[in-house]
Amino acid sequence: MHPFRADLHCHSSFSDGTDTPEALIDLALEKGLSGLSITDHDTLGAYPQALDYAQKRGLLLLPGIEFSAYFQESPVHILAYAFRLKSEALLTLCGRHRKRRFERNLEIVQRLKGLGIHLGEIKGEGRPHIALALIEKGVVGSIQEAFDRFLGDGKPAFCPGKTISVEETLEVIHRAGGRAVIAHPHLIRKQSLLRRLSELPFDGIEGYYAKFSPERERKYLELGRKKEWLITGGSDYHGTNKPFSSLGSSWVDEKTFYTLYDHFNEFRSQ
Numbered sequence: 001m002h003p004f005r006a007d008l009h010c011h012s013s014f015s016d017g018t019d020t021p022e023a024l025i026d027l028a029l030e031k032g033l034s035g036l037s038i039t040d041h042d043t044l045g046a047y048p049q050a051l052d053y054a055q056k057r058g059l060l061l062l063p064g065i066e067f068s069a070y071f072q073e074s075p076v077h078i079l080a081y082a083f084r085l086k087s088e089a090l091l092t093l094c095g096r097h098r099k100r101r102f103e104r105n106l107e108i109v110q111r112l113k114g115l116g117i118h119l120g121e122i123k124g125e126g127r128p129h130i131a132l133a134l135i136e137k138g139v140v141g142s143i144q145e146a147f148d149r150f151l152g153d154g155k156p157a158f159c160p161g162k163t164i165s166v167e168e169t170l171e172v173i174h175r176a177g178g179r180a181v182i183a184h185p186h187l188i189r190k191q192s193l194l195r196r197l198s199e200l201p202f203d204g205i206e207g208y209y210a211k212f213s214p215e216r217e218r219k220y221l222e223l224g225r226k227k228e229w230l231i232t233g234g235s236d237y238h239g240t241n242k243p244f245s246s247l248g249s250s251w252v253d254e255k256t257f258y259t260l261y262d263h264f265n266e267f268r269s270q
Helices: 021-030 047-057 088-114 127-136 143-151 166-175 191-197 214-227 254-268
Strands: 006-010 035-038 064-071 074-081 179-182 204-209 230-234
Touching: 006 064, 006 074, 006 230, 006 254, 021 035, 021 047, 035 047, 064 088, 064 166, 064 191, 074 166, 088 127, 088 166, 127 143, 166 179, 179 230, 204 214, 214 230, 230 254
Parallel strands: 006 035, 179 204, 204 230
Antiparallel strands: 064 074, 074 179
């Protein structure tokens, strides 16, 4: 009998992962996980099929999503959990992100064209999909090279696109009944920025991440405990797009999982 483990951060082919929702659920069971949250970027597209499939396979599936936001001109990602899946406010925010990504993609493709790189139709909404198109074209050899040379912040084809604030994102998550968590806080380089973020009405922080050592996680765990926040964890698994992180490499225990899962089930019983 495996101990209870739940990975609360992974991505499917509905955003920038390579596995279908069904394949993610199958893999979670192979890894001995008891629970999972698919946290695609700015979309809930995986859930209509994933919830039914998880139930058939006997895996506990917690609705989740990872929102892109900005705070004082810095990018911040927010994990949301245990919300009403049919929340109009949440679905509207997803629609705004879909439009934002589409418009940004067009601008990036135009900038690449100005650099003499002509790409055809992009299969997907995010920068990783443009990176894959650059690989197919033979311009770069990897997703990392695509970001280092063209798509990363400040690079020749970078385009920030329209932004949505952290404050507005938190308001929408809470209106949908969800819990808002600071994702991968190690990517927030300025400690002053993290400190200001911690003064906003977050409900948790991702204290356990991918294959990080306990030493690297310590300061985020300390912040979470100080704020009396929920401390979540997950692998940030993307399939072959980020092969260094395997599903289940970070996880939460039964108590943490059910704190969120029971909250979600309150909506389903209403």
